[in-house]
């Protein structure tokens with residue numbers, strides 16, 4: 001049976017909760033490479049609660065340091081509003097400092113992996129997702145207009161590089177299918193441990209809503225479906241109504257039935273919690289967000305010849321050979337490009353813009 005720990009915490013006193021999480025869910029990190037993946041959705045200030053709070057990341061990093069790993073990497077691929085701004089996102093949110101030197105831009109090295117052909121037969125994910133020994137996922141307690149909540153399963157959507165996120169959003173076409181995409185992305189590599197920042201949570205029309213709630217909790221779990229079921233219950237939503245949890249259960253990823261989850265701590269519904277509509281209409285009917293999604297999928301990398309030194313790094317590293325040197329400068333084959341934006345992330349001269 002999966003377990004979910006619910007433990008009191010403030011941003012100044014996170015560490016006891018993290019210590020307890022590792023007691024309940026012991027994990028052998030000795031000699032292993034560990035990826036710690038916060039939710040770094042977009043450039044914002046830490047107190048907007050859009051990203052995992054830096055205090056939670058720092059506490060996890062410091063705990064992992066004590067467990068003798070061979071290497072620690074902290075990274076994420078930010079969402080559509082911060083494509084190509086991985087460092088800026090980590091700096092401005094405070095996650096860079098909290099990462100204690102372990103930050104890596106995981107968006108600049110990708111691999112193609114097989115995916116559900118109903119959506120796309122191949123997707124581009126950060127190489128470290130496929131190669132690391134251990135993934136510790138650090139979602140934040142948030143609502144989401146398309147999935148109702150953004151928790152353990154949704155945090156794995158950041159496995160996708162660059163505009164792969166927007167491309168899959170577009171391919172999905174509607175909130176129900178998007179929830180299925182979220183589960184398929186999660187399945188690419190199921191993380192080993194989930195630690196959720198619910199010190200301050202988000203309600204209303206997330207994942208970047210201004211409506212915040214003091215909750216004062218850290219949650220931890222060894223199973224994403226169980227954790228998201230607990231989050232849904234806290235939000236006042238029946239987990240069995242959530243399509244992504246139904247699909248995850250069908251796919252054998254876990255059980256959302258609270259009778260089959262070992263709850264360690266006190267599970268309480270948050271009074272008068274503001275949910276987005278269950279069907280995902282909050283984003284579907286928001287033309288500004290739809291336009292942004294569409295525009296991001298139309299982007300292609302464009303080389304600024306006044307900055308480019310012709311080093312060829314981007315040509316060598318493009319996972320689908322969409323770039324080639326024409327004379328002194330690289331050019332993109334727009335039809336071949338899968339908009340992973342790895343080239344933009346790794347260009348040493350910052351010569352690639354999204355045009």
Ligand code: SF4
Pocket residue numbers: 303307308309310311312313314315330346347348349350351352
């Ligand atoms: S990596 Fe940057 S500097 Fe090097 S060839 Fe590509 S665009 Fe030019």
Ligand code: SF4
Pocket residue numbers: 162301317318319320321322323332336337338339340341342343344
């Ligand atoms: S050219 Fe396109 S596919 Fe190649 S690295 Fe750049 S964004 Fe990715």
